[in-house]
Amino acid sequence: MYRQSYNRGRRGMTFKFKPPKARKFNTAPISGAGFDGSASGLTAARVVLIALIAVIVVVVAVIAVRMFAFNTDSRANSGYNASEDNNALLLRVVNKSNPLDNDYVPELVEKDGYSISTLAEKSLDKLLAAAEKDDVSLYVKYAYVSYKEQEKIYKSEYKKQLKKGLTEVKAQALTTGTIPQPGRSEFQTGLMVSFRSKDKGKFKNSKASDWLFKNAKRYGFVLRYPEDKEDITSMNVNYKSYRYVGENNARLMQSLNMCLNEYSNYVDSRETVN
Secondary structure (H helix, E strand, O other), rough: OEEEEEOOOOOOEEEEOOOOOOOOOOOOOOOOOOEEEHHHHHHHHHHHHHHHHHHHHHHHHHHHHHHHHHHHHHHHHOOOOOOOHHHHHHHHOOOOOOOOOOOOOOOOEEOOOEEEEOOOHHHHHHHHHHHHHHOOOOEEEOOOOOHHHHHHHHHHHHHHHHOOOHHHHHHHHHHHHOOOOOOOOHHHHHOEEEEEOOOOOOHHOOOOHHHHHHHHHHEEEEEOOOHHHHHHOOOOOOOEEEEEEOHHHHHHHHOOOOOOHHHHHHHHHHHHHO
């Protein structure tokens, strides 16, 4: 730390001090795997770090896209379509468990001899025009039926059954299996249509019935009470009554072999899961 010098001609000793030289410290980073302490090594480390971040971002993006696609496919498979703005109304099941209020009246359009919901009007016009083009005798018997009108129809049929000598219980059971009670009829929604034909014989054996079964789905209509779904609908088979559900729903319902009751529950369950 210091340097001593002696002056012999004098008594004692004289000390001369020199300040210590500043130490030089090696400030280079500790070398290790992938690092050599040089500028090029530092740059390489930065490149590796940036590359890792980029990979993470890409992986997260891919996962997000796949999840979105999965949810979209699931909704599509469930029959859901964003373009169907009134999907909830179109798939509404009306029966004993899901009745309509006696004052419920949908937005209707008056046609020649009947009224129908504005949601189904244009599609029904296209269906009738297509049937006429194919030389099929097909007409609308009635569509929308109010609560009061349904009440009259039901009571009339019930009295007919009583006149046959049936008990009140049996008469009511037979009537309900064919004609829904007021508030429990989907004709009140304005989305149900009862067709007729000028062909001879029963409607189910007519050319019109066959044409409807093959082509109705193209215009968003489905047979409401098919013969193999009576336990589910609690209604007897009816080849004249078709319900408007929208084109996408109609096509998927037929491909899945589901009636409206089944399909509505199916869509609800899929949307709940998603």
